[in-house]
Amino acid sequence: MEHASKGSAPQSGVWAVDASGLVKTFGDNRAVDGVDLRVRAGTVYGVLGPNGAGKTTTISMLATLLRPDAGTARIFGHDVVKEAHIVRQLIGVTGQYASVDETLSATENLVVFSRLLGLGRAEAKRKASELLEEFGLAEAAKRPLKNFSGGMRRRLDLAASLIAQPPLIFLDEPTTGLDPRTRAQMWDTIRRLVKTGSTVMLTTQYLDEADQLADRIAVIDRGRVVAEGAVDELKASVGSSSLHLRIQEGQLIERARRIVEQVLGAQSVISPEAGKITAPMADADRVADLLIAFRQGGVRLAEMSVQKPTLDEVFLTLTGHGVKEPPAQSSADRNETEVMQA
Amino acid sequence: MNDYPLTPGAQRALKNHASVGQSLRNSFTMAYRGLLKIRRTPEQLFDVTLQPILFTLMFTYIFGGAISGNVHNYLPVIIPGILVQTVITTSIVTGVQLREDMDKGVFDRFKSLPIARIAPLAGALLADTVRYAIATALTFAMGYLMGYRPHGGFGHVVIAAVFVIASSWAISWIFAFFGVIARTASSVQGISVIVLFLLTFLSNAFVPVKTMPGWLQWFVNANPISHLVTAVRDLVNAGSIGGDFGIALMGAAVIVAIFAPLTVRAYMRRT
Ligand SMILES: Nc1ncnc2c1ncn2[C@@H]1O[C@H](COP(=O)(O)OP(=O)(O)O)[C@@H](O)[C@H]1O
Ligand SMILES: [Mg+2]
Numbered sequence: 001m002e003h004a005s006k007g008s009a010p011q012s013g014v015w016a017v018d019a020s021g022l023v024k025t026f027g028d029n030r031a032v033d034g035v036d037l038r039v040r041a042g043t044v045y046g047v048l049g050p051n052g053a054g055k056t057t058t059i060s061m062l063a064t065l066l067r068p069d070a071g072t073a074r075i076f077g078h079d080v081v082k083e084a085h086i087v088r089q090l091i092g093v094t095g096q097y098a099s100v101d102e103t104l105s106a107t108e109n110l111v112v113f114s115r116l117l118g119l120g121r122a123e124a125k126r127k128a129s130e131l132l133e134e135f136g137l138a139e140a141a142k143r144p145l146k147n148f149s150g151g152m153r154r155r156l157d158l159a160a161s162l163i164a165q166p167p168l169i170f171l172d173e174p175t176t177g178l179d180p181r182t183r184a185q186m187w188d189t190i191r192r193l194v195k196t197g198s199t200v201m202l203t204t205q206y207l208d209e210a211d212q213l214a215d216r217i218a219v220i221d222r223g224r225v226v227a228e229g230a231v232d233e234l235k236a237s238v239g240s241s242s243l244h245l246r247i248q249e250g251q252l253i254e255r256a257r258r259i260v261e262q263v264l265g266a267q268s269v270i271s272p273e274a275g276k277i278t279a280p281m282a283d284a285d286r287v288a289d290l291l292i293a294f295r296q297g298g299v300r301l302a303e304m305s306v307q308k309p310t311l312d313e314v315f316l317t318l319t320g321h322g323v324k325e326p327p328a329q330s331s332a333d334r335n336e337t338e339v340m341q342a
Numbered sequence: 343m344n345d346y347p348l349t350p351g352a353q354r355a356l357k358n359h360a361s362v363g364q365s366l367r368n369s370f371t372m373a374y375r376g377l378l379k380i381r382r383t384p385e386q387l388f389d390v391t392l393q394p395i396l397f398t399l400m401f402t403y404i405f406g407g408a409i410s411g412n413v414h415n416y417l418p419v420i421i422p423g424i425l426v427q428t429v430i431t432t433s434i435v436t437g438v439q440l441r442e443d444m445d446k447g448v449f450d451r452f453k454s455l456p457i458a459r460i461a462p463l464a465g466a467l468l469a470d471t472v473r474y475a476i477a478t479a480l481t482f483a484m485g486y487l488m489g490y491r492p493h494g495g496f497g498h499v500v501i502a503a504v505f506v507i508a509s510s511w512a513i514s515w516i517f518a519f520f521g522v523i524a525r526t527a528s529s530v531q532g533i534s535v536i537v538l539f540l541l542t543f544l545s546n547a548f549v550p551v552k553t554m555p556g557w558l559q560w561f562v563n564a565n566p567i568s569h570l571v572t573a574v575r576d577l578v579n580a581g582s583i584g585g586d587f588g589i590a591l592m593g594a595a596v597i598v599a600i601f602a603p604l605t606v607r608a609y610m611r612r613t
Contacts, residue, residue, distance in 0.1 A: 089357075089456040099447040099449075
């Protein structure tokens, strides 16, 4: 996808984020295990990975919330450890869990943050109402956050990150748990943000979201970057779509799998109890070949569908193992995704 | 979004440290946030309003006859005692709330903002002086309603009030320290209540020292709270500032000198 910001990106060599060898261990759990990331100023960078992959921990180190155990990271050339105070002047952070004050109203939250950022009393009030207007929260401005919906909280959180108009914004799973409509609004907001020249680094569990928003993606798994590249490159490596099929006689599943792997030339996943096979597919047109091969091999299909690839398939292709603990929302997410694109 | 383009990162004027002025401004903003929170959840003022009212009534009528012969004679003894006890009890909340606050998501935002790191801590301690002021005013008001007329006059009552508030602020550093190092808010409450009981009941706040056994008298006389209570009694009943005033101030200074650096260091490590 094309962003207006792409053309206006600063001269090459300006890295909004330049991290190498980042490590963070909790006890004997290497949550982040040697992560290298480089984000060019003016672009949207997606960090894609399942629950527990180390996305939040990585963002926390880049945003000076956690101290790396090893490795270095620079934000616009400033070291996150030695120049933490400077780095904080350059970033806005919207965490995975809303970091706003529950007891205060939306306006009070934004006024307090604005005052902390050095705005005067009147200026802070103006900024708060401007942002609330822009994020569709003007009507709820005076109510305490206790009765805000998840989506409203997220929007307020994002608004709070934009007070100082930071050139780099971290968004940790900005749409996890949001309903499809709110998610679409959030995507629009992020796109508008990028048009103003901000660099955005976002994490997500959804390939589709990274696809919609990011210029480049890093896929991380168990604290390591397992793939990095432009969205199109990455997708090409995964296949443009994924095949899901169920056969009538469960005992033939191994035969069916061999046929799938032969015809598509890719690895597949089986869930035997359901008699289901899933496999990435570079070219949807291969379905015809596959059907013929099944007929010839005597395998009868119960059900077949071609869907957009999900994180599971990306993982399978990139790491050779599936997502061990599929996020609770992954199937709901797929439905939402289709609604979105309908 | 914004109508004007962003200032690129490389062109911003950046500093790696918060100046003293900025630290003060940030602390006052955090104190302002504390006041907003009190206004939004007035139920958290229950303790500072109910305790002075209930304790003053209870202690005066229960112990008055036994200790001073009658209630009226007990008032000059008990009001300063209750005052000190209530206001210091109130300062426990500082530690408990600090712990609760640090566990909340909003603290992550404070940590990611270019503000003085000490501001959330300083702001919390500052905002709580409002609670002490409320507790102080209510205790004196209750005493007045029950017939207490301090001989020291209004001016000395005000001095005593400021003195108690300042001392409680000093003592709140102890509870803030527990707040910073403890794992949960309820454990802060637990430790603090024990410390508080030792400090206030093993003092001359409610009962004359000479009625206690010798070994206990030694502790009670050394307890800075006893000196604080005596100093307040001298101020409000006689309008005089004696040696106890100086000792209590010293005690407060020592507490701040020990616990402020400890708390700040622990706080910086935790955040
Ligand atoms: N504060 C912490 N203490 C201990 N373990 C943690 C902490 N934060 C994260 N972890 C662990 O580190 C790993 C990575 O977590 P996280 O960065 O939150 O992943 P993600 O954001 O990709 O879901 C997980 O195994 C998680 O349990
Ligand atoms: Mg996370």
